[in-house]
Amino acid sequence: FPNRAAFDLSVDGKKFSIEKVDDFTVRLSTPEIYAPFLETVGGVGLLPKHELEPAFRDGSLLKAWNVSIAQKEPRRLLATGAFRLRSYQPAERIVFEANPHYWRADAQGVRLPYVDFLVTKLVKDANASTLAFATGQTDAEGLSPDNVAWIDRYASRYGFSVFNRGPSPNTGFIWFNQNPGRDTSGKPFVAPHKLAWFTDRRFRQAISHGIDREGLVRGVLFGRGQPLWGPETPANKKWYNPNVTQYPFNPARSKELLTQAGFQLGSDQKLRDRLGNVVEFTLNTNQENQLRANMATAFKENMRDLGITVNLSFLDFGTLVGKIQDSYDYEAGMLGLTGGGDPAGGISVYSSKGRLHQWHPNQKTPATPWEARIDQLMSDQLHTLDYPTRKKYFDEVQKIMSDETPYIYLVTANAYVGLKDRWKNIRIPPLGSLIWNLDELWTPLLTP
Known part of the structure; x- marks a missing residue:
């Protein structure tokens, strides 16, 4: 199967060795020094063996999780992150719900994430996405520099702020x-x-x-x-x-x-x-x-x-x-x-x-x-x-x-991002996603 992670787990064509230590531990050994090991391994996703092994063995892995499954049986698309799929409406929206099995908790022992639902609005292009944010329909958006001036004029009306993160990578x-x-x-x-x-x-x-x-x-x-x-x-x-x-x-x-x-x-x-x-x-x-x-x-x-x-x-x-x-x-x-x-x-x-x-x-x-x-x-x-x-x-x-x-x-x-002012625990990074700590975000308001 086409798998960039499998390709990356090698040095000069020599593959890493992977060994199961116990039910919760895997040992990876490199054939020689490989400086970006942590960055490479840290980006490798995990797939549920109990759900996908049959498809892997019969050669149908790439078809096992598809649009039809997302629409009819969203719970079958298992996740280890803060959210799991709740529903998918093509060309309209994807709704995620808090994952009750997510591993993180805050200092008081409250299981994260704080918010119950995450909605991704599906639009036809970047212009439509920008307009949706500028008119208060969405909460967060990456902004092109040529759009910043006119979007900023709507900030007080729709309760958002525009942030300049400095040079883009x-x-x-x-x-x-x-x-x-x-x-x-x-x-x-x-x-x-x-x-x-x-x-x-x-x-x-x-x-x-x-x-x-x-x-x-x-x-x-x-x-x-x-x-x-x-x-x-x-x-x-x-x-x-x-x-x-x-x-x-x-x-x-x-x-x-x-x-x-x-x-x-x-x-x-x-x-x-x-x-x-x-x-x-x-x-x-x-x-x-x-x-x-x-x-x-x-x-x-x-x-x-x-x-x-x-x-x-x-x-x-x-x-x-x-x-x-x-x-x-x-x-x-x-x-x-x-x-x-x-x-x-x-x-x-x-x-x-x-x-x-x-x-x-x-x-x-x-x-x-x-x-x-x-x-x-x-x-x-x-x-x-x-x-x-x-x-x-x-x-x-x-x-x-x-x-x-x-x-x-x-x-x-320059990299610009827009975010509704109601959100708390925002820590805007110089690089990467604006909402990288999505599991920690919360808002006292539940309606726009």
């Missing part, structure tokens, strides 16, 4: 397809002359210097963010390297780098390579993300000032992922990744063998010396428990990523 970037392979018909994934551009570090650095990130912060994020120069944002205080290479907006420097790489601006104000090819490419991004679409439009204008033509293609997310991970039929992409955790969480991105190594995934051997160096550093940081040593290795990874610019990082938005 999420990254946003542009990258070029550097995959030299061919499709089943023998056609190159990328036209050879464009592949030559995309694999030239000077070209990528020129593009980076040509992006007005401060303009993106002002015009797209309404001042609620900051430029991003590397794979981690300041939100990840434990692992963030502030000393990566930066590419401030400098069209003159862009033109210098392009000239060094053999590009020339013609009398028609179009940039051409040394063979006379006009520099033009298509940038793909997902149509569901309006902030990203706005950034793509601004990027297109920045590139026009350099004589580069950028065509924008807005695709549904599934189609875009298919191009990136399966067909490789694209020239450039704009997406983002969720950061903020242990470096081990990004191995599939940084490793040249990784499926998420988007500019050139699934390499049999590293295509470049700098990718080989990153491979070594990511392996080294896994095999020591000494934090300063791990930090040194990962700092170098971040520096290489900024120097080589396989990802051209853009901006990071």
